[in-house]
Amino acid sequence: MDQESFTKALLDAGQPVPDGVTSARGEADAARFAVYRNNVAVSLSKALSQRFPVVQRLVGDDFFNGMARAFIATTLPDSPLMFAYGDSFPDFITGFTPAAALPYLADTARLEAQWTRAYHAADVSPLAVEALAAIAPERLGNTTLVPHPAAALVRSNYSIGTIWQAHQGDEVSVQTVMAPESIVITRPDIVVQVHVIAEADAVFAAALLRGDSIGEATAAAFETDPAFDFGHAMVGLVSLGMFAGVTDQ
């Protein structure tokens, strides 16, 4: 028995029990080998349900388990850290035909994947509003900001922030709003925070997260919406804990 053939049989229920496997009766027993097959499928499916609980609630347990098993067949975890399993699950959902009737499902999964990353991100004090205020006004335009390790921005054509929020309690209020939404995820201390922000603010945040200067990010936001309120957006994002520091202007 080598672990190569054992693994192949483990991952394909159509395969017979691998050679060399036996029992106290002196013969292979499919029901015994199936315990291992089941353990792998159930434990990986459970890991996904723990990371994507809102996706699971949106589609129900049976559909979720079927989708999870289809994903597991294409992608095994690349490390023993189960909380990191499923980084590519949102992309898989995008191409999963049976879920096509729920076009917001993949982006909801993207939000949940980022939530877990934020939950486990390094402990770093966020940039304080005072530190931003201390920058000389004439240097502000050329300043770039260091993203906080927990910070993420998820932009969607669907109201996934509203959907996510509606599924946090036991009772779900039905959401019919299907408008684009952008969500900021931060963890200024220990609790992960999820906020829906305005479109121009999201353009501003996206530019800052990719390393554009505050001046460049502001110009991009104004292009999206001439009514963009720089002060409100800047202080808002910093207050949410989006940044860890200021780089040299």
Place this chain on the structure above:
Amino acid sequence: MTFAIDGAGALPVRAGLGLKPEHLDEILTTEPDIGFFEVHAENYMGDGGAPHRALAEIVARYPLSLHGVGLSIGAERPLDKAHLARLKALVERYRPQSLSEHLAWSTHESGFLNDLLPLPYTKQTLERVSAHVDEVQQTVGRHMLLENPSTYILFEDSTIDEIDFLDAIAERTGCGLLLDVNNVMVSAVNHQLDAFAYVDRFPVERVGEIHLAGYDETVDGAGDRLLIDAHNSTVADDVFSLYRHTIGRTGPVPTLIEWDNDVPAFAVLLAEATRAEAVLDEAAQRRNASFARRA
């Protein structure tokens, strides 16, 4: 060989519980009189956030047993260096009183399979597992305990008895053994062996910790009893009897209640710990009485 970090001290000879996030607030508020807490190392290998905050609070109040489930010590492939480095960092950060892993494999070229898979016991696998245990101990800088597995199948290739296999690894590497009494019952029933005879042959002087848990029961294709290592219920009566028998041989040993699925209210776990601790207390009294007679 001795390692500097072994000086972090041993687990108290009491009952301990697996730490479950849903119980954290209650534990920190009520500070129950528990001997130690055990955590799965992999759940604390993120960079920061709530898991580390919680573990720091626990370590400030209780001894810690760090129990790995992902090292894949029994794999044919080399150990994952990145994972070993994460384990080393965790040991250095929290200085657990015990470090343990399984005689099993879970990693293959295609990925991590998230189950404790069995291996045949041969001269070749003995060499390999011993080398892996040695590598873990050298890297982390302390001794570890190796746990006996629960298994559902046997291998035609196996030429070495499981106890002899574990004993030989311990002899070669200096590691201790973690005796999972539920695993003994599960494997014994599944392979139609005598669980009490297994315990009677086990090298008790090497046992640094005992695990107890609940099992599920089904039948195999031939209709024979098949026990599943489920960690989802109270310790079964036959396992608890085997535990009393085990403690009769080992004397008092730190004992963990494992309950990882369908986790109940904390009070239920506490009651299980109390039940195990009564067995440890009786054994300690017997031993003291026997010392007193000799003195």
